[in-house]
Amino acid sequence: QVQLVESGGGVVQPGRSLRLSCAASGFTFTSYGMHWVRQAPGKGLEWVAVIWFDGKNKYYADSVKGRFTISRDNSKNTLSLQMNSLRAEDTAVYYCARSVSEPLGLAVARYMDVWGKGATVTVS
């Protein structure tokens, strides 16, 4: 079945780095863009970054721009998030999610249809 499994979370000191991974299975990974979305304790959802299906385009939330890098290895069906210069406010559960763009009438609908269970990052 379609599955996303995050790994690499943990406790890290402010200013240090951490790398998250997301292993994809059950679908053609190379056909989909992928996102990272995070959720601070007791808070709502915050989009972090997106990478296109071929890795050629990447976009980031202002809160992480210049510190985080999203990447993918299509040969290994793996998505990654390199997080540098971590801050206390980066503490959150980080989810990877599959991106869908599909025709809807004359427009294109975009949404995230599959989510992983999340990896917890604590910066302290």
Add this chain to the structure above:
Amino acid sequence: EIVLTQSPGTLSLSPGERATFSCRASQSVTSSSLAWYQQKPGQTPRLLIYGASSRATGIPDRFSGSGSGTDFTLTISRLEPEDSAVYYCQHYGTSPPITFGPGTKVDIK
């Protein structure tokens, strides 16, 4: 950046009642860019509605979405105990950033 506001913040209803949630965008957006997600306590977000009104695969027909421009609505026609969750709207347009509303929490009495 499109800012989404949701109301009410919390809704307390009984099983069988009708629930209506509002999502308002800071400027007009295309309906195709508006989605709704459900997140139960301790669980991963689940896609409910995309394109403002299209139900995702496996979502019961008691969930429906509507709206256009700046005002969108998620309706649960007959609440069931398992609908207790936080509901988020999302704007995912042609250009980043992607934004989420702050969520509406539903408590089933």
